[in-house]
Amino acid sequence: MATDRQSFDEIDWGQIDEESEREISPNFIIVAIGTALMGAVWAFDYFFVTGTWDAAIGMDFGNQYTPTFEVIGWGYDVTQLDWLFAFSLVLFGAYMILPLYQNPRMTKYYWRDMKRNRPAMASLGWLLFIFVIGVIGPAIIQAPTVDLMTKYQPPMFLEINNVYPINCVGEVAGGDCHGSLEHPLGTTGDGKDIFRIIVYGMQISMKIGFIATLFVVTIGSIVGTVAAYAGGLVDEVLMRWVDIQQSFPTFILYLLILYIYGASLFLFIVLFSLFSWEGTARYVRSNALAKTEEEYIKAVQLSGASTYRVIRSHIMPNSASSIVTDITLLIPSFILFEAQFAFLGLGDSTIPSWGVLIAQGRSDLAFAPWITLIPGLFLFFTILAFNFLGDALLDALNPEADAEAEQ
Amino acid sequence: MGMEWYIVRRVAWAAIVTFIIVTITWGLMTAAPNPQVQQAVTQAAMDGENPAEAEERMEAQLQLDRPLHVRFMDYVVGVYTLEWGWSNTRNQPVTAALVSALYYTVQYSVPWTILTVLIGPIVGVYSAANQYSWRDHAATGVAFFGYAIPNFFFGIILLLIFGVQLEWIPIVYQTGVPVFSVQNVIQLTIPIFVLVTGSIGAIMRVSRNEAAEYANADFVKTAKAKGVSTYRIYARHVIRPTMVPLSTTMVGYLLAIFTGSSLLVEVVFGIPGLGRTLYDAVVAQDTNLVLGSTLFFTFVATIGNLLQDLVYTVLDPRISFEDR
Numbered sequence: 001m002a003t004d005r006q007s008f009d010e011i012d013w014g015q016i017d018e019e020s021e022r023e024i025s026p027n028f029i030i031v032a033i034g035t036a037l038m039g040a041v042w043a044f045d046y047f048f049v050t051g052t053w054d055a056a057i058g059m060d061f062g063n064q065y066t067p068t069f070e071v072i073g074w075g076y077d078v079t080q081l082d083w084l085f086a087f088s089l090v091l092f093g094a095y096m097i098l099p100l101y102q103n104p105r106m107t108k109y110y111w112r113d114m115k116r117n118r119p120a121m122a123s124l125g126w127l128l129f130i131f132v133i134g135v136i137g138p139a140i141i142q143a144p145t146v147d148l149m150t151k152y153q154p155p156m157f158l159e160i161n162n163v164y165p166i167n168c169v170g171e172v173a174g175g176d177c178h179g180s181l182e183h184p185l186g187t188t189g190d191g192k193d194i195f196r197i198i199v200y201g202m203q204i205s206m207k208i209g210f211i212a213t214l215f216v217v218t219i220g221s222i223v224g225t226v227a228a229y230a231g232g233l234v235d236e237v238l239m240r241w242v243d244i245q246q247s248f249p250t251f252i253l254y255l256l257i258l259y260i261y262g263a264s265l266f267l268f269i270v271l272f273s274l275f276s277w278e279g280t281a282r283y284v285r286s287n288a289l290a291k292t293e294e295e296y297i298k299a300v301q302l303s304g305a306s307t308y309r310v311i312r313s314h315i316m317p318n319s320a321s322s323i324v325t326d327i328t329l330l331i332p333s334f335i336l337f338e339a340q341f342a343f344l345g346l347g348d349s350t351i352p353s354w355g356v357l358i359a360q361g362r363s364d365l366a367f368a369p370w371i372t373l374i375p376g377l378f379l380f381f382t383i384l385a386f387n388f389l390g391d392a393l394l395d396a397l398n399p400e401a402d403a404e405a406e407q
Numbered sequence: 408m409g410m411e412w413y414i415v416r417r418v419a420w421a422a423i424v425t426f427i428i429v430t431i432t433w434g435l436m437t438a439a440p441n442p443q444v445q446q447a448v449t450q451a452a453m454d455g456e457n458p459a460e461a462e463e464r465m466e467a468q469l470q471l472d473r474p475l476h477v478r479f480m481d482y483v484v485g486v487y488t489l490e491w492g493w494s495n496t497r498n499q500p501v502t503a504a505l506v507s508a509l510y511y512t513v514q515y516s517v518p519w520t521i522l523t524v525l526i527g528p529i530v531g532v533y534s535a536a537n538q539y540s541w542r543d544h545a546a547t548g549v550a551f552f553g554y555a556i557p558n559f560f561f562g563i564i565l566l567l568i569f570g571v572q573l574e575w576i577p578i579v580y581q582t583g584v585p586v587f588s589v590q591n592v593i594q595l596t597i598p599i600f601v602l603v604t605g606s607i608g609a610i611m612r613v614s615r616n617e618a619a620e621y622a623n624a625d626f627v628k629t630a631k632a633k634g635v636s637t638y639r640i641y642a643r644h645v646i647r648p649t650m651v652p653l654s655t656t657m658v659g660y661l662l663a664i665f666t667g668s669s670l671l672v673e674v675v676f677g678i679p680g681l682g683r684t685l686y687d688a689v690v691a692q693d694t695n696l697v698l699g700s701t702l703f704f705t706f707v708a709t710i711g712n713l714l715q716d717l718v719y720t721v722l723d724p725r726i727s728f729e730d731r
Contacts (some may be wrong), residue, residue: 043638244424247659247712249666252685252704256432259689259697260439336557338669343559344686358560365567376560 027094034090041081053360080278088214089135113396123385130382134202139201144352147191154179155186155194155370164363186370188360192352194374200352201375205382208269208338209331215273217323220280224319225311227281228288239285243277250275251337258346265348272334273349278406279330283322288315319395328390332383339379354379410720421713428705430484433479443469443694475534486702492695496688501699504684508700512680514586515595516669519602521660527607531614532649536641538619546611554608562601566675569597580677598676606664610657617649632652651719656714666704 011021100107114120149167154160157181167176179186185194227238254271261267288311291297297314340357341347354375361371416436444465451461455457466472473481483490491501534543570578577594584591619626619640670682677683681700 026714123504149558240420242425247424247662248428249663249704249708251663251667251670252701255685255689256701257435258699259692260435332555339557340559340667344674346689358563361562363561366571369567372560372563376557376564379560380556382556384551387551387555 004321020253027098028305030094031090035087035093038083038086038090056347060399081207081211081269084211084214086196088210092210110396111388113348117392117395119388123388123392126381126385127389130202131206133199134206137199137245138203141196143200144192144196147187150187151191152184152368153177153183153187153191154368154372156181156184158186158370160368160392162256167379185374186368187363188357188371189368192358192372197357198354200380201354201357204265204338204351204353205335207265208334211269212273212276212325212331212334215270215281216277216327219274220277220323221284221316221319223277224281224284225288225315228285228292229307235285238281242281245275245278248275249385254337254347262344263348263378265338265342265351265353268338268347269334272337276330277336279326280323283326284315284319287319287322291315325390325394328393332386335379335386336383337385411721414717417713417716419711426483426707428480428709429483429702432701432705433482436694436698437475437478441466441471441694444471457474472685475565478721491699491702494688494696494699496691496693497696501695503680503698506701508679508681508684511582511678512669512673512682514591514599515602515672515678515680516665518586518595519599519606522599522603522656523606523661527604527610528614528646528650528653530607531611531663532618532641532646534611535615535618535622535645536637538622544654546615549604550608551613552608553604553606554612556604558601558605559675562598562672562675565597565601576679577645582635582679598672598678601672602664602668605668606661609660610653611669613656614649614653618651619643621648624707655715655719658711658718662711668709 004132024190079270087228109198114124150158152160154177171178171180185198187193188197223238223242225237250272253275254268257267257271291314292310297310300310300314324402338347339355339358342349342353343359343362344360347353347355357375358372358379361368361375366369429445431447435571444462447461447465448458454457463472487654489502489507493499493503494504497504501672530546534546547589566576566578569575575593579591580594584594625641626644669680670686672678673680673683681703685697685700685704687693688700
């Protein structure tokens with residue numbers, strides 16, 4: 001008579017498990033919509049905007065200027081890197097910024113902690129400034145162009161002997177050319193406006209930071225969880241590889257690869273992120289190993305949570321603080337590496353990055369030091385800001401972590 | 408079992424790592440088109456000859472037409488017997504070029520390492536002893552400054568000030584100067600200063616935080632109660648436990664700087680050392696020399712990490728080797 005009453009052990013837990021996985025978080029919706037939008041624009045770019053393939057001649061011209069939004073009169077060419085950058089920004093918004101809004105209590109707690117650290121607040125302000133200008137600036141401001149008529153213009157409030165610039169834009173007084181508002185930070189030896197290069201360089205630095213983060217966190221967390229859950233030989237092999245990667249001189253490796261395959265910013269970012277995930281992998285692995293022993297994870301598992309769910313909603317959030325700290329100290333090293341290669345003339349010399357500018361100004365140091373000094377200072381303050389922020393995050397997010405993790 | 412067994416395994420592991428690195432570099436070089444062959448093909452095409460023929464001829468000349476495994480074995484044997492080939496741009500064997508470059512690299516890297524290892528922990532412990540005083544803040548400021556300023560940029564600025572404006576140091580490194588002479592000291596001061604400021608920051612921070620943890624430890628309180636002077640407490644009791652965690656990271660950290668920043672500093676100051684050799688080889692497309700210097704740097708890194716682990720096992724008797 002009680003045949004239609006389901007008893008506990010007859011419930012199809014697999015079905016319930018599937019159902020619970022089907023619930024969609026707002027974060028995921030944002031990522032899905034953002035990706036769909038980007039896919040649409042990308043498809044438009046791919047099918048309707050004239051590509052680099054010239055059918056008449058039958059040749060691919062490679063990196064050519066193909067403005068994506070010419071239809072609406074906006075001459076901005078969206079590149080491969082821009083897509084990756086946009087995607088990482090969407091992910092960053094959905095899984096870093098939105099959770100801060102969703103958990104106001106924790107946000108307030110961290111904020112109180114951070115606010116006391118004045119250098120960290122200043123750093124945060126500086127990085128926000130670089131980020132906002134870097135993302136919006138290149139869309140509005142035109143790319144720097146060569147104009148030999150306006151070479152060696154000094155920055156505002158500075159002057160240069162009038163023999164160097166052919167044609168002084170500002171006023172000439174006593175044989176000296178004075179800076180003008182037209183070129184607020186002066187120009188280079190081939191007449192490129194330094195202010196514009198700085199703005200474009202901000203975007204390049206931010207691209208390096210965000211895209212590298214995307215790669216490092218993805219690969220690192222996959223390797224870390226796989227190592228922790230598979231155990232045995234897989235764990236051993238993966239962790240040995242992490243060891244090798246940690247001791248391998250990345251700078252030299254990149255120099256070798258660059259020698260063989262040639263330089264591009266895309267290759268640079270991909271390579272450096274492919275060889276820098278070892279810290280994240282270690283944190284995630286050790287966290288996964290430690291947390292699987294905890295009572296609450298066992299409780300979650302007993303109530304039918306899948307391994308994916310345990311990783312996604314318990315292991316990753318628990319490792320987040322270590323990963324964030326690790327990343328804040330990793331990004332400045334990427335930006336520095338890019339500048340170093342650009343300085344050596346081995347980077348992508350076609351991009352307007354800070355390092356390229358530093359290298360350009362080197363031969364004119366004696367009479368036009370601003371060409372090197374301005375990008376150098378921007379580079380210095382950006383790296384400094386990331387370091388201060390990383391230090392503060394280390395204290396705020398992870399009170400028990402000691403300074404060893406700084407390494 | 409125990410320490411000896413661990414050391415044996417650690418050395419064996421280092422050997423395996425070098426082999427893996429050698430294999431990876433070979434794979435990278437083989438997968439890519441050879442610049443010399445490409446050059447020959449372009450030349451043939453421009454001269455109106457058959458490019459395919461020129462390609463075959465060049466490949467035969469460079470012995471690239473043999474099967475892959477033969478080439479690989481040849482390469483591995485060559486690497487381990489120090490037959491690193493002939494450098495076309497320098498007109499000498501690669502090993503000879505590297506040895507002559509090493510001569511200049513050692514001249515600045517030895518003082519740099521010694522200064523960093525000496526000053527870093529001492530300043531760190533000092534600021535831990537005077538925590539939150541103005542001296543501590545000054546030291547922290549210096550640490551962050553050195554850490555954040557790009558070495559090559561700092562080098563350029565100092566060269567501009569001391570070389571171009573004040574003319575205290577030569578703008579280009581003089582190779583003819585004897586090693587132990589005043590001139591050599593003068594011209595190496597700025598490069599060493601740049602490298603030390605770049606590497607000292609992290610070490611100062613770590614040793615400061617480590618030492619600060621011991622500031623209220625029981626053994627420090629006991630020493631204070633016995634009337635031991637502050638100087639002696641820090642010099643004898645605090646600095647030693649501070650050095651243990653530091654020694655695990657210091658070598659790896661210094662090596663990272665050695666392989667990265669020293670190249671930049673050599674290029675900026677015109678020192679014809681190892682980094683400069685690698686850089687020139689890359690620019691001049693000298694494949695053998697690129698490969699040789701790359702392998703040299705990676706071998707140094709591997710051996711350095713091996714030494715660090717071995718020293719650590721000797722220094723810290725608390726480590727258990729059972730599960731390693």
